[in-house]
Amino acid sequence: MAVTAPRRLLVVDPCEDCHGLLPDLRTAGWAVDSCALEAVGERSCDVGLLRLQAFHLERPEAVKELIGRSGTEWIAVLSPEVLRLQNVGDFVCEWFFDFHTLPFDVARVQVTLGRAFGMARLRGKGSVPVDEPEHELLGDSRPIRELRKLLAKLAPTESPVLIRGDSGTGKELVAKTLHRKSQRHAKPFVAINCGAIPEHLIQSELFGHEKGAFTGAHQRKVGRIEAANGGTLFLDEIGDLPMELQANLLRFLQEKQIERVGGSQPIPVDVRVLAATHVDLEAAVAKGTFREDLYYRLNVLQVVTAPLRDRHGDVAMLANHFARFYSQETGRRPRSFSEEALVSMGQHPWPGNVRELANRVRRGLVLAEGRQIEAVDLGLQAEQAISPPMATLEDYKHRAERQALCDVLNRHSDNLSVAARVLGISRPTFYRLLHKHQIR
Secondary structure, eight states: OOOOOOEEEEEESOOHHHHHHHHHHHHTTEEEEEEOGGGOTTOOOSEEEEEOOHHHHHSTHHHHHHHHHHOSEEEEEEOHHHHTSTTHHHHHHHHOSEEEESSOOHHHHHHHHHHHHHHHHHHHTTOOOTTOTTGGGOOOSHHHHHHHHHHHHHTTSOSOEEEEOOTTSOHHHHHHHHHHTSTTTTSOEEEEETTTSOHHHHHHHHHOBOTTSSTTOOSOBOOHHHHTTTSEEEEETGGGSOHHHHHHHHHHHHHSEEOOBTOOSOEEOOOEEEEEESSOHHHHHHHTSSOHHHHHHHTTEEEEOOOGGGSTTOHHHHHHHHHHHHHHHHTSOOOEEOHHHHHHHHHOOOTTHHHHHHHHHHHHHHHOOSSEEOTTTTTOTTOOOOOOOOOOHHHHHHHHHHHHHHHHHHHHTTOHHHHHHHHTOOHHHHHHHHHHTTOO
């Protein structure tokens, strides 16, 4: 018979009443640890119990930091005196799952701890620590799994990589991942957005300039290419690079050396070049706005980032990640999403991709008034289903079947057995339908 692991309870700044409660909790199956707030450090727990005192309310940053980073639910213990303090109600409602006033009602405490434990487990599903170094490429959908596999192959090489995809799909994150997994990971990663720098400044930004090279050049400036020496140079929106600069960049790629503006001394530079674009470079070559020889120099290896609408099952995981990440910025505790919000996110087409999702979650954290982020907080309350054009009955069946699979994956991507049961089909049939519709 399997032995159930004990539920871990951490009691912070315990009082005498707290210590008297511990034997009953241990008897009920809780593994209890206690410490002072400043000694919490890296201790982990399934549920936390904090004796909230007046000085915590006067200097709340330490409590916010503890709860915001712990990834679990906390219960406040309040004396009648603290309960009467101004703003204590708002603070407890914002940061704690529940509270108890002293003296304890043991039975009620045990029920509340059980509910907090269940809620902590639900909130923890699919969550990733915000400081996790691999967090750039979150997701378990088929496109993201294939992307991670491809990057693992491309990262160790020295060849240029062209990263293609819609705006907001994470092309710079792909570039950073390639750098981090390469032999150059200890050297600089330098990014430049070719479309965000005025045309008259971009040559100086890329190649640098010597003192006196032009009006205003009061001292020597090292350009971005030279600053990346030994590391990786990421050229974002390469399709916006002016034709003259395209020729200079091509010369650098061929000769592995640059000249600063106003200088005549060649400077050898060793960098790996990664480039990204959301435009059709082949069409730009055909129109004569992008050099064909530069295109072939940059397009040695290629990566394509998938739009969020094709990453079935990843939306909820990413939304929870951003909720944890931005909660630190807003100074509010991480919030979960209501069922309505999850459904709205699953139905939204995400034209702005992951960047749009991050911004909507950021907005939701600021606007949310309850314990959960609602669809209205995300600005998705007005989403209307667009009626598809009339088609054959078989087309409608195919579309409905695929939509059902996508909807159930958005809610149960972490447990395919549950997903199959929700649809009322066997697990083998579920896998067959995933393969049929090329999902995951």
